[in-house]
Amino acid sequence: xxxxxxxxxxxxxxxxxxxxxxxxxxxxxxxxxxxxxxxxxxxxxxxxxxxxxxxxxxxxxxxxxxxxxxxxxxxxxxxxxxxxxxxxxxxxxxxxxxxxxxxxxxxxxxxxxxxxxxxxxxxxxxxxxxxxxxxxxxxxxxxxxxxxxxxxxxxxxxxxxxxxxxxxxxxxxxxxxxxxxxxxxxxxxxxxxxxxxxxxxxxxxxxxxxxxxxxxxxxxxxxxxxxxxxxxxxxxxxxxxxxxxxxxxxxxxxxxxxxxxxxxxxxxxxxxxx
Amino acid sequence: xxxxxxxxxxxxxxxxxxxxxxxxxxxxxxxxxxxxxxxxxxxxxxxxxxxxxxxxxxxxxxxxxxxxxxxxxxxxxxxxxxxxxxxxxxxxxxxxxxxxxxxxxxxxxxxxxxxxxxxxxxxxxxxxxxxxxxxxxxxxxxxxxxxxxxxxxxxxxxxxxxxxxxxxxxxxxxxxxxxxxxxxxxxxxxxxxxxxxxxxxxxxxxxxxxxxxxxxxxxxxxxxxxxxxxxxxxxxxxxxxxxxxxxxxxxxxxxxxxxxxxxxxxxxxxxxxx
DNA sequence: CTTGAGCTTTCCATATTGTGGAATTCATTG
DNA sequence: CAATGAATTCCACAATATGGAAAGCTCAAG
Numbered sequence: 001x002x003x004x005x006x007x008x009x010x011x012x013x014x015x016x017x018x019x020x021x022x023x024x025x026x027x028x029x030x031x032x033x034x035x036x037x038x039x040x041x042x043x044x045x046x047x048x049x050x051x052x053x054x055x056x057x058x059x060x061x062x063x064x065x066x067x068x069x070x071x072x073x074x075x076x077x078x079x080x081x082x083x084x085x086x087x088x089x090x091x092x093x094x095x096x097x098x099x100x101x102x103x104x105x106x107x108x109x110x111x112x113x114x115x116x117x118x119x120x121x122x123x124x125x126x127x128x129x130x131x132x133x134x135x136x137x138x139x140x141x142x143x144x145x146x147x148x149x150x151x152x153x154x155x156x157x158x159x160x161x162x163x164x165x166x167x168x169x170x171x172x173x174x175x176x177x178x179x180x181x182x183x184x185x186x187x188x189x190x191x192x193x194x195x196x197x198x199x200x201x202x203x204x205x206x207x208x209x210x211x212x213x214x215x216x217x218x219x220x221x222x223x224x225x226x227x228x229x230x231x232x233x234x235x236x237x238x239x240x241x242x243x244x245x246x247x248x249x250x251x252x253x254x255x256x257x258x259x260x261x262x263x264x265x266x267x268x269x270x271x272x273x274x
Numbered sequence: 275x276x277x278x279x280x281x282x283x284x285x286x287x288x289x290x291x292x293x294x295x296x297x298x299x300x301x302x303x304x305x306x307x308x309x310x311x312x313x314x315x316x317x318x319x320x321x322x323x324x325x326x327x328x329x330x331x332x333x334x335x336x337x338x339x340x341x342x343x344x345x346x347x348x349x350x351x352x353x354x355x356x357x358x359x360x361x362x363x364x365x366x367x368x369x370x371x372x373x374x375x376x377x378x379x380x381x382x383x384x385x386x387x388x389x390x391x392x393x394x395x396x397x398x399x400x401x402x403x404x405x406x407x408x409x410x411x412x413x414x415x416x417x418x419x420x421x422x423x424x425x426x427x428x429x430x431x432x433x434x435x436x437x438x439x440x441x442x443x444x445x446x447x448x449x450x451x452x453x454x455x456x457x458x459x460x461x462x463x464x465x466x467x468x469x470x471x472x473x474x475x476x477x478x479x480x481x482x483x484x485x486x487x488x489x490x491x492x493x494x495x496x497x498x499x500x501x502x503x504x505x506x507x508x509x510x511x512x513x514x515x516x517x518x519x520x521x522x523x524x525x526x527x528x529x530x531x532x533x534x535x536x537x538x539x540x541x542x543x544x545x546x547x548x
Numbered sequence: 549c550t551t552g553a554g555c556t557t558t559c560c561a562t563a564t565t566g567t568g569g570a571a572t573t574c575a576t577t578g
Numbered sequence: 579c580a581a582t583g584a585a586t587t588c589c590a591c592a593a594t595a596t597g598g599a600a601a602g603c604t605c606a607a608g
Contacts, residue, residue: 086360087418144361
């Protein structure tokens with residue numbers, strides 16, 4: 001492949017774990033695809049791996065039940081091994097523990113649905129949802145929903161809070177995946193620019209007609225990843241006049257979450273005895 | 275390493291995914307270690323990988339947060355990425371769905387704690403626990419508890435239901451791990467032999483003084499792994515006279531679970547639309 | 549039934565990647 | 579402050595993972 005012309009690494013280069021990294025890339029992709037899964041060609045295209053390489057990697061993962069292949073459709077999806085491995089960890093992450101009371105508080109106070117979303121690699125993953133008291137709630141996004149950063153309101157808010165370079169890089173790397181969600185990389189870039197200036201992101205048209213979403217990012221800490229707090233509501237409840245109030249409130253919640261995390265401090269969830 | 279003397283594969287040989295398989299081996303080990311995690315040397319010894327290889331693999335996994343390293347103790351444990359990937363799947367496995375009503379029925383009928391355990395690679399993993407009505411319940415084993423096959427009562431029962439060759443092989447491969455649990459491979463072999471003859475396994479001395487456990491295996495199906503149904507009780511409730519009744523009842527439950535699984539039939543949990 | 553397009557799977561020669569021995573650094577203990 | 583044992587880094591080498599090519603599938607349309 002490489003004509004031995006100098007070390008020639010593109011960007012910061014590797015250790016010696018190409019195949020493992022590739023396997024994890026595939027797993028991340030599949031996680032975003034959820035139960036539907038993806039076909040080989042699709043995986044191969046999005047990861048820029050040759051079909052044979054992707055196939056070989058998938059084979060091991062399937063053999064270990066880390067990935068599951070539907071025998072009829074040939075589609076690949078995250079396998080049962082993953083939830084089994086997950087049992088080795090306590091259910092609630094540090095972030096979730098710290099954030100939950102504030103999610104409740106926000107939902108109660110604002111009356112609409114509050115989502116907590118975290119960055120996972122190139123994706124935004126919804127890890128919590130709390131309903132408010134207003135009788136009409138936006139319930140489109142499920143816990144576990146995972147989409148490329150830039151697609152969802154939370155994704156845009158998180159990108160906007162990253163260094164411009166990094167955000168750009170992520171958008172670039174997600175480019176191939178955007179079409180699945182009918183989004184243009186170009187458009188995402190512009191949206192992120194705008195959100196960066198304002199410090200939050202308001203999506204006028206949510207996934208479903210007549211809904212809006214407003215998202216504020218929660219900076220990452222030593223213990224927790226970059227995250228975002230999002231409010232989803234029907235459009236007549238997220239009006240121009242109400243915008244400042246909502247932003248103000250959500251922002252104050254992100255600050256408290258951050259403070260709580262700092263207090264709980266250095267101990268990682270696996271700091272046990274021993 | 276190998277002196278190029280013939281293809282020389284030991285047993286059925288590989289595809290081209292050594293490193294990925296090794297990474298998964300390590301993950302399995304860490305899952306069994308739970309929150310405590312393991313040190314590098316320990317991992318390296320148990321997997322027969324050189325420290326440098328284990329270290330390199332762990333590095334990628336840590337970089338991706340699939341594994342987490344405690345900065346103080348240097349110990350490795352399953353990382354937060356795993357539960358996040360797990361969100362891509364519905365919470366309850368096919369087996370668990372099918373088995374749950376029968377677990378309840380057994381707990382209700384027998385009055386003691388019923389456990390459902392599955393085989394995962396070289397381990398026995400507890401995935402469900404239902405308490406009975408008797409006021410003293412044995413609660414030593416948590417959901418998520420994971421130990422090498424052969425260590426727990428369920429593990430012995432499952433080994434006993436496998437072909438002798440395979441069981442022997444598993445015990446061999448777990449040999450290094452047994453010491454951690456104060457068990458001799460030799461002793462496991464004998465125990466499994468005995469259980470094979472009887473069709474179930476009764477452990478006279480459970481993990482905790484004064485407790486007993488009796489375990490019956492649930493054969494694997496196309497959709498579900500090998501599993502076991504276990505009853506845990508204080509010793510005076512699992513007496514010699516009661517043994518036949520308990521075995522009889524648990525066995526009938528395993529049959530019904532199996533039948534239910536067969537009826538639900540061919541569709542894998544990821545058979546969605548699309 | 550035939551053709552063809554597109555997907556999946558297998559094969560294999562080759563160079564890149566992953567390997568493990570050795571050396572180095574770090575931590576702990578007597 | 580040795581001395582022991584663990585973690586980490588380095589690097590030459592060859593075994594492993596790679597991707598091109600070709601064979602097998604599956605399905606839809608003719």
